[in-house]
Amino acid sequence: MTQKDQADIISKYIEAYNHFDIDGMAGCLHDDVIFENISGGKTGLKTEGLEAFKTQADTAAAYFSSRHQAVNQWIFSDESVTVSISYEAVLATDLPNGMEKGSKLSLKGESEFTFSDGKIIRITDRS
Template identity: 85%
Template sequence: MTQKDQSDIISKYIEAYNHFDIDGMTGCLQEDVIFENISEGKTGLKTEGKEAFKAQAETAATYFSSRHQAVDHWTFSGESVTVSITYEAVLAKDLPNGIEKGSKLSLKGESEFTFSDGKIIRITDRS
């Protein structure tokens, strides 16, 4: 895959994410995709397979009334691409950690996308 192909797929995935388009997101993924969310060096969530990813994405979408990821920087390395992300969201409901509905979240992080056969096979989010 070319870097343009990779960036086009990642851009499509992020656009779908920003619009709560779960089918658009999963359309960019291999059937055996692995998703991992790492916060402060610890894995907080891991899914294996497109159906598990979709179920998690549908649940996560209910937590936000709006959300937006923007890519700040791209780093290409063979079949992997790491993007630096600015993330903003507004909560649709209270979270168990005490953050209340209507609160705005602003975070910086990075996502690493690994490709196989023209689709994303692994996503690792780090914050």
């Protein structure tokens, strides 16, 4: 798989994410996908398998009225692709941590993508 192929799949995945297109995101993913979100060095969420990913993605989408990831940098290695991300979102609902509906989130982080059989098999988000 070429770097261009990997970048195209990641770009398609992020575009689908930005448009709340869960099926579009899932189309980029391997059936055995593992998704992991790490914040402050601690794993906050981990899913295994495409169905678990889709369930989590549906739940997460309901929290936002808008969201947008933009890639700032691409780093290709033999094993994976890491992208530096700027993330902005607007909450659609109040959250248990005290953040209120309409609040704007702005974060920077990185996502590491690993591939198998021409699809994303692992996503590790770090912020």
